[in-house]
Amino acid sequence: LTIILYIILHLIQNRIGHSLSEGETKYLSGRKLSVQKWLVKNNIPCSLSEVPNIAILGSGGGQRAMVGMLGSLSQMGEQGLLDAALYMSGVSGSTWCMASLYEKANWSSDKEQIKVVVERLGHGSVSLMERFAQLNKYFQTNDNFSLTDVWAALVMPEIVMKIDESTLSNYQTCHDKDPYPIFTVTNQDCKYECLLQTFFELTPHEAGYTLAGAFVETSNFGSIFNKGFLTKRKPEMDMTYLQGLCGSALADKEVILEKFKEYVGGMPKYITHRITIANMLFVTINQYLLTFVVFRLGIHEAIWPFIVENILKFVEGWLKFWIWGTNYNYLYSVNAPHIDQRLLKREITHLEDAGLLVNSPYMSALRAEREIDLIISFDFSEGDPMEVRTKHCNELGISFPAIDCTKSDNNSPKGFYVFKGVKEAPTVIHIPLFNVENCGSELDAYIQKYTTFQGAYSPEMIEDLMKKAGENVLNHKEHLMEEIKAIVQQKSGTMPSSCLIA
Incomplete structure (x- = not known):
């Protein structure tokens, strides 16, 4: 029996390559049919091959990002726009929102789930005893116990008001009517050595290096591999730990x-x-x-x-x-010449909040194999993230639209920006949370009221912030529809040449 188990284990291996996983490809096939139906319903007829690949992105920003993402998605649902999205990707605080929504199967077609999460955030609680019990569980079961375990067990339940022991791989079959979820982090060990190996993603089917092309089944992420083969299986991380990992803003x-x-x-x-x-x-x-x-x-x-x-x-x-995000390195001793050898020589590696490098999950949407046509980016961050995104894309040779923002846009942002892509680059819709349209003369007051690092929001603050975020969608529903229609026309070749960007 031991020999049989040993052989079975060694049949499981990581995957070196850039193609999408079989599971993701199958998931998207079903999702595209739903998007096509939505387009026809909204008088945008197109063939299946012309269905645009649309990704909704949520930036980091602590609880401001979580609540802001809730408000944005709530209004997207109210306006019948959620069904247009093929993907949903988040970083830091936005992943807390995603994890809370994806607790329920096919949440995007069920308006009640957002209400459930909002009610929990405003009135829920997790006792200190429960949190310490979770911490003890992590201590007993995690070979690579680190400060991320402490953060996940003690802090995350205080923010999201729940201990969620389900796993990401559970999402494989119960969300066929939802956008495909992507959680993003970065590799702390490679961050200052090789940018290509820095960006890391976790989906229901695979976890791995977004741009480098090296993946492992999500259910086996955290297990021990040697030379590409599984040698000892470990339990998959639960969603509470994953949220702590994605939101480990103190790690770097x-x-x-x-x-x-x-x-x-x-x-x-x-x-x-x-x-x-x-x-x-x-x-x-x-x-x-x-x-x-x-x-x-x-x-x-x-x-x-x-x-x-x-x-x-x-x-x-x-x-x-001061050690965070410690995990077994599934690429240990792998024969992969295109991957930085310093990564391959590490038995363990360290993952952290991606918002510490780029406060938006753009790289997951820019993965060439996903062929994203349109990005709808909700920005809940502080500062000017667009400049950083453009800089990294230039370093990595990734096509990205030219960002045409003035100094006044940074100080007094509008509520809706469209940056047209050229060649392989997608069109990017950029939506700042607080702007002159939804805040008016109170812009500075809102920025100061909702900061990244502050205590739990009151029910009144949650309602107010969700309303502000939702207004950005409500105010620009027609603009969103116009851009979706333009992408379909562009893919079908029916857009007038005068409208195409050279």
Whole structure:
């Protein structure tokens, strides 16, 4: 029996290649039929080959992104637009929304599921005892226990108001009427070494490197592989852990450090002359200690740098344990010349919140094999993400529309942008959450009211934020329909040549 099990295990292997998985391809075949019916119903007749591949994307932004995505999708459903989408992809806070909706089979055709999630967010709770029980479960079962387990067990249930022990592979057969879901993260180990191996996606059928083309069945992600073959099966991560992994905004020391450098720019040189992770964590404490020690205890200021130096040494030693997103590397010792050899030599690897690099799951939609024609991107982030997306696409040689935004667009964004693609590039619809159309003179007030890092929203805040997000869809329903129709005409060759982008 042992020999038989050993042989069966070794028949399971990872997949090196760029094609879509068989499961995703089959799923999309059924979904395209639904999209075609929707197009005909909306007076946009087309053959099956002319059905546009439309992807809905949700950016990160903590609970603001989760609630904003809920509001956007709710209004998409109300306006009968959800049935046009082939894919749905999220990063960070938007994945929390996705996971909550996909708990129910075929949620996009059931308006009640969004109401259920909203009610849970506003009035639900998960006890501390339940969260610690989940943490203990992770500790007992996860060989690669890390701070992501702690974050997932203790923090995520406080945000999404549920412990979800289902798995992503469960979605394979129960969502045939929903857009195909893609959850995105990044590989922390490759992030500063090789951009091609950085972007990582998890779907109901496969998990793997979006652009590099190296995948494993989702049900086997987290198991032990050697030279491409499964050697020891491990339990698949549950959805609570996956949400923690996707939303692990504290995982990357380098990114947080960069943000911290901006923050401490004006502080005294004796605090900032050594910009380390320890500075980042203790600079505020240092300020208060300095005031207390120098002015209250009368210790000479010249001694303070010595005190700080020793505190920092202690903290830097402790920070060696700042480890997140640890997983077995299914590419360990694989023979794959096109993949960076540094990745292949690691027995374990570390995944993190993709929003720390690019706060939108664009790379999942730009995967060539998905042939996306139109991207509807809901942006719940802070800052100017479009510039970053364009930069990475240029580095990787990926076709992306030219972004025509002025400085005033950054300070006072409109509610709807269309960037036309050329050649293989898709058309991109960019929808900022807060803009001059839905917020008017209160734009700055809304930006300050709903920040990325803040406590749980009250029911009133949830209702208000969902309304604002929904207005972006309601205000531009006709524009959305026009762009969908234009894509169909372009694919069928019926669009007037004057309308095509050279």
